[in-house]
Amino acid sequence: MTLNRAATPEHGSHDALHEHELGFWRKYIFSTDHKIIGIQYGFTSLFFLFFGFTLMMLMRWQLAYPGEPIPGLYFIIPVAAVGGVIAILTGIKRSFLSLAGVVFIGLAAVVWFLVTGEERMPEGIMLPEFYNQLGAMHGTIMVFLGIVPLAVGAFGNYVVPLQIGAPDMAFPKLNMASYWVYFVGGLVMLISFFVPGGAANSGWTSYPPLADIATTGQTLWLLGMVFIITSSLLGSINFITTIIQLRAKGLSFMRLPFFVWAQFVTAFLLLLGFPPLEAAAVMQFMDRLVGTSFFLPSGLVVSGVPLEVSGGGSPLLWQHLFWFLAHPEVYVLILPALGIIAEVIANNTRKPLWGYKSMVYSVIFIGFMSFIVWAHHMFLTGMGTVISAFFQTTTMIISIPSVVILTALFVSLWGASIRFNTPMLFALAFLPMFGIGGLTGLPLGLAPTDIPLHDTYYVIGHFHYIVAPGTIFALFAGIYYWFPKVTGRRLNETLGKIHFWGSFVAMNFIFMPMLIQGLAGVSRRLWDGGAQFAHAQEVLYLNEVMSIAAWVLAIFQLPFVFNFFRSIRSGKKVSENTWEATTLEWTAAPTPPPHGNFPVVPEVHRGPYEYSVPGQEKDYTPQNQLVEA
Amino acid sequence: MKSETAEDIKKHVRVYVAVFVALAALTLITVGASTLQVSTGVHIAIALVIAAVKGSLVASYFMHLISERKVIFGVLIFTVIFFAGLLFFPVSDLSFRGSTENVP
Amino acid sequence: MEIPYTATLRPDTGVYNAKLGTWLFLASEVMLFGAMFSSYILLRVGATEWPHGADILSVPIGTFNTLVLIASSVTMVMSWASLKMKDFRKFKIFMGLTILLALVFLVVKSFEYNDKFSHHLFPATSTYLAIYFTLTGLHALHIVGGVIVNSYFWGIGSKMWNTDPERFTNRVEVAGLYWHFVDLVWIFLFPVLYLL
Numbered sequence: 055m056t057l058n059r060a061a062t063p064e065h066g067s068h069d070a071l072h073e074h075e076l077g078f079w080r081k082y083i084f085s086t087d088h089k090i091i092g093i094q095y096g097f098t099s100l101f102f103l104f105f106g107f108t109l110m111m112l113m114r115w116q117l118a119y120p121g122e123p124i125p126g127l128y129f130i131i132p133v134a135a136v137g138g139v140i141a142i143l144t145g146i147k148r149s150f151l152s153l154a155g156v157v158f159i160g161l162a163a164v165v166w167f168l169v170t171g172e173e174r175m176p177e178g179i180m181l182p183e184f185y186n187q188l189g190a191m192h193g194t195i196m197v198f199l200g201i202v203p204l205a206v207g208a209f210g211n212y213v214v215p216l217q218i219g220a221p222d223m224a225f226p227k228l229n230m231a232s233y234w235v236y237f238v239g240g241l242v243m244l245i246s247f248f249v250p251g252g253a254a255n256s257g258w259t260s261y262p263p264l265a266d267i268a269t270t271g272q273t274l275w276l277l278g279m280v281f282i283i284t285s286s287l288l289g290s291i292n293f294i295t296t297i298i299q300l301r302a303k304g305l306s307f308m309r310l311p312f313f314v315w316a317q318f319v320t321a322f323l324l325l326l327g328f329p330p331l332e333a334a335a336v337m338q339f340m341d342r343l344v345g346t347s348f349f350l351p352s353g354l355v356v357s358g359v360p361l362e363v364s365g366g367g368s369p370l371l372w373q374h375l376f377w378f379l380a381h382p383e384v385y386v387l388i389l390p391a392l393g394i395i396a397e398v399i400a401n402n403t404r405k406p407l408w409g410y411k412s413m414v415y416s417v418i419f420i421g422f423m424s425f426i427v428w429a430h431h432m433f434l435t436g437m438g439t440v441i442s443a444f445f446q447t448t449t450m451i452i453s454i455p456s457v458v459i460l461t462a463l464f465v466s467l468w469g470a471s472i473r474f475n476t477p478m479l480f481a482l483a484f485l486p487m488f489g490i491g492g493l494t495g496l497p498l499g500l501a502p503t504d505i506p507l508h509d510t511y512y513v514i515g516h517f518h519y520i521v522a523p524g525t526i527f528a529l530f531a532g533i534y535y536w537f538p539k540v541t542g543r544r545l546n547e548t549l550g551k552i553h554f555w556g557s558f559v560a561m562n563f564i565f566m567p568m569l570i571q572g573l574a575g576v577s578r579r580l581w582d583g584g585a586q587f588a589h590a591q592e593v594l595y596l597n598e599v600m601s602i603a604a605w606v607l608a609i610f611q612l613p614f615v616f617n618f619f620r621s622i623r624s625g626k627k628v629s630e631n632t633w634e635a636t637t638l639e640w641t642a643a644p645t646p647p648p649h650g651n652f653p654v655v656p657e658v659h660r661g662p663y664e665y666s667v668p669g670q671e672k673d674y675t676p677q678n679q680l681v682e683a
Numbered sequence: 684m685k686s687e688t689a690e691d692i693k694k695h696v697r698v699y700v701a702v703f704v705a706l707a708a709l710t711l712i713t714v715g716a717s718t719l720q721v722s723t724g725v726h727i728a729i730a731l732v733i734a735a736v737k738g739s740l741v742a743s744y745f746m747h748l749i750s751e752r753k754v755i756f757g758v759l760i761f762t763v764i765f766f767a768g769l770l771f772f773p774v775s776d777l778s779f780r781g782s783t784e785n786v787p
Numbered sequence: 788m789e790i791p792y793t794a795t796l797r798p799d800t801g802v803y804n805a806k807l808g809t810w811l812f813l814a815s816e817v818m819l820f821g822a823m824f825s826s827y828i829l830l831r832v833g834a835t836e837w838p839h840g841a842d843i844l845s846v847p848i849g850t851f852n853t854l855v856l857i858a859s860s861v862t863m864v865m866s867w868a869s870l871k872m873k874d875f876r877k878f879k880i881f882m883g884l885t886i887l888l889a890l891v892f893l894v895v896k897s898f899e900y901n902d903k904f905s906h907h908l909f910p911a912t913s914t915y916l917a918i919y920f921t922l923t924g925l926h927a928l929h930i931v932g933g934v935i936v937n938s939y940f941w942g943i944g945s946k947m948w949n950t951d952p953e954r955f956t957n958r959v960e961v962a963g964l965y966w967h968f969v970d971l972v973w974i975f976l977f978p979v980l981y982l983l
């Protein structure tokens with residue numbers, strides 16, 4: 055393959071000859087190609103999403119039928135079955151994809167281990183300590199090992215260089231390092247289940263003093279987080295530098311696809327938000343291993359015995375440092391999703407996005423504001439009124455740009471020629487679901503209404519609406535949308551629609567009842583789902599409803615897994631620009647793109663969403679198409 | 684920074700030496716100032732002002748910020764703002780919680 | 788396949804990739820140490836009693852270490868300037884001095900730590916000592932990292948001077964940025980921990 059460069063040759067590494075001779079390990083395992091790395095992130099994060107989901111399904115058994123022995127085989131067999139199917143579909147011994155099948159069977163083994171342990175589920179009955187491990191790890195795994203690596207590591211890595219006309223990321227070796235550091239962090243988190251005392255069990259928020267004195271798993275959680283944070287930091291440096299420095303000629307900032315803007319702002323959130331949590335993790339390490347009292351107050355008594363520490367520390371210090379990251383983190387969860395939805399909507403409405411400029415200014419504003427709202431997670435800690443008023447105000451303000459973006463996406467549908475393919479179905483469902491999630495956040499952001507709602511199931515319902523039928527739907531949309539680019543084949547539409555409708559209905563039956571339970575006052579993180587509380591009795595029946603819905607949701611992911619692995623080998627082949635899109639990844643790079651991405655370096659002459667331009671031959675005009683004289 | 688000639692660099696060397704002398708002097712001054720009999724608040728102010736001056740010298744001349752491009756400043760300005768927030772809010776929160784008897 | 792602007796400057800931004808990347812990294816480090824400083828402030832304000840730094844730590848030793856680190860910053864920028872003036876020999880000398888001074892700092896620090904330990908003053912003893920050891924420990928780890936990077940550029944990494952001098956000069960420049968930052972952190976650490 056020849057790589058003609060339209061630009062003048064640069065000084066730089068002259069290893070063009072070497073890369074054609076890369077062995078298997080350098081080409082697929084320790085690759086520095088952003089596309090391979092993106093795929094690695096994709097597979098790994100999807101595995102973690104599946105694992106985190108499995109943990110939740112175990113929790114939901116306990117919540118629906120507290121104190122009853124779990125029919126473990128009903129959980130293990132489906133997981134193993136998925137593994138077997140994948141192995142068969144990808145051809146045992148003929149493709150390393152069958153490794154995925156082996157991984158799922160391994161997962162089934164882990165589940166078997168978890169449900170049969172005496173210190174976890176004696177005679178199949180879940181102990182509260184184990185329930186707490188599941189809760190803490192479900193949150194941690196889904197957020198840090200699942201969603202963010204998928205949204206940023208997989209989609210960001212694969213698509214951003216292509217959409218800006220770059221041959222790769224600015225620092226390819228750093229990119230590879232980011233992935234492997236993430237991988238190690240994930241391993242550490244998995245291993246934590248197997249140590250004495252089990253995994254971390256102080257919530258994904260790891261509040262001291264509890265987390266300070268918790269079992270060994272918490273130390274591994276801290277170690278895992280340090281790896282994950284390091285991976286994120288390296289990645290965000292790469293993304294920001296790439297977007298600023300490697301845009302193709304003619305690609306000004308206001309011509310960037312909104313997906314790239316979203317990834318750009320997200321990278322800043324990760325860059326500046328994560329270090330305080332890293333500092334806090336170091337301090338919690340010190341508390342646990344060296345005996346310091348960063349977060350331990352004076353006079354703390356544990357199980358009747360005064361703790362032998364210097365005291366003088368502050369649990370609130372942890373909360374401030376944790377939430378300083380964790381609030382921007384939730385925007386890290388949603389912004390890439392908004393980016394994907396924007397691409398899918400523009401493409402399937404055959405018209406430009408309405409209010410592109412407002413969306414760009416809004417996403418920048420959200421990025422900035424997200425750093426000054428964090429204490430709204432701490433309203434009930436005894437906060438003074440002045441500070442509380444400040445954070446309530448900033449929290450209300452930040453809802454405005456979010457509404458602007460959602461409105462722009464809705465209005466983009468007006469007068470459109472909508473194509474109801476699978477990615478678009480997910481994108482359309484995203485809009486009202488994210489709307490519900492966002493609106494339910496408003497009472498949480500105001501201190502008076504937060505008083506009865508804080509730490510109840512209302513909060514869980516609120517954020518799951520945003521992340522599950524919100525972000526995860528956007529990620530599904532992204533998978534269905536870009537799968538053809540990566541593989542040259544389409545996912546099956548019928549299976550996609552089954553996947554969509556089943557997931558959509560099931561998710562609402564899981565998360566809507568949470569809002570109801572929360573309003574009734576049912577607290578979160580209760581191992582029996584509120585069974586022992588009088589105020590919960592009227593809404594307790596919803597636990598069973600939600601659990602059944604969760605297992606139904608799991609069943610509806612099977613068509614997706616089947617579709618995914620089958621289509622890689624034998625899906626319908628597609629043209630270079632499957633969806634007749636305008637952005638560079640579709641119009642200037644082959645399908646799938648080779649190393650270096652572009653046989654001819656593209657030059658951009660127009661904005662990203664020139665669909666249905668009057669006077670043009672086709673209903674889409676590629677960004678790199680020359681302007682007629 | 685634009686590409687510079689060897690002559691330009693020689694001028695820079697003189698600046699580096701001057702900055703070093705200034706930094707060393709300020710170090711000794713800050714140590715001396717710490718022996719003054721003033722209130723804690725004044726001590727803190729003096730120490731931080733001197734440190735800020737020293738820091739600015741290192742950033743401006745050793746790190747070449749004084750002649751650096753806009754894109755770098757863009758990144759740094761947001762960092763400075765959030766850094767300030769991180770320093771200010773947690774301690775303000777704890778300070779304005781009414782009674783300090785049971786501050787955790 | 789070549790990544791553009793690894794050595795040359797992108798016209799509209801005026802920087803090469805590694806410089807932007809390094810400044811971004813330093814921005815994250817500002818937040819890291821910022822969180823530690825924030826913790827220091829919060830713990831001190833909330834404390835019933837807080838020792839004078841000078842009562843526990845040795846100001847003369849701290850002053851000496853401060854001057855050592857500042858000097859290492861000068862030698863670091865001089866090593867880059869030498870490369871810009873195409874004087875490889877001088878680069879080796881100045882870079883070598885930088886590494887040496889850094890090691891002096893670390894040795895002095897370890898004596899300080901040992902002194903505390905032998906007087907039964909550990910991180911667990913008080914929140915002041917906890918934040919002192921954690922802040923200086925984190926800083927010392929950064930120095931170790933810098934020593935490793937600088938040693939690489941002084942040693943095997945310096946081979947790049949023969950094949951791609953411009954790119955090598957840039958690498959030393961960004962290594963310098965990191966090193967100056969480490970010095971900058973100490974410029975604040977010293978008065979906060981030793982003098983206040």
